[in-house]
Amino acid sequence: MPAEETVFVVDDDADARDSLCALLESAEIRAEAYESARAFLDAYQPGRPGCLIADIRMPDMDGLALQEELNRRNSGLPVIVVTGHADVPLAVRAMKAGAVDLIEKPFDTDLLLATVRRALLQAHGAREQAAVADAAKAKIANLSARERQVLELLVAGQPNKIIAYELDISPRTVEIHRAHVMEKMEAKSLSDLVRAAIAAGISNAAK
Secondary structure, three states: OOOOOEEEEEOOOHHHHHHHHHHHHHOOOOEEEEOOHHHHHHHOOOOOOEEEEEEOOOOOOOHHHHHHHHHHOOOOOOEEEEEOOOOHHHHHHHHHOOOOEEEEOOOOHHHHHHHHHHHHHHHHHHHHHHHHHHHHHHHHOOOOHHHHHHHHHHHOOOOHHHHHHHHOOOHHHHHHHHHHHHHHOOOOOHHHHHHHHHHOOHHHHOO
16 A cells, blocks of 8 residues: 555544544554544645545534535545444435445444555545546647547547548548557557547547
């Protein structure tokens, strides 16, 4: 686990915060504690890698509201919700909002640590996907307008003859544009090209 990854613990109960941080640090997992959701939101820098453990029952902004606020901000930070008062509606709301898990207090330490490690792996995967998407978008930005049209039609599954018809150009011209797209996108095969385009969101534009 990379050293820079941090588990952010948000709980208004000081004893709970301290014991949870001690548990995490005993497992060589970096932890930072916050007494409220607002304190965490004020301090958190978007993009910091890690995950969040939030208690549900907190004044002002509870753990589920914090989770939903992070979703609105597209933080990508995996959330583990902890509660001493778990019930079905809370569990459903947390999981629908994307929580990694909902754990009841008093929690099983092995279960909690396993869940934290799973959340950190999830965060790591999300960062890798974001890096791939950013690289693909940068390459697409170097395409000409016509090359991008050819790319979108390729991703839509159209053969060269249909692309030529759609763009009112010759099949030979399509082949030339296609070769340029492959070169600029650094794609060794059509499947490489399609994966990169999908990662960059081109599939949403393709018809």
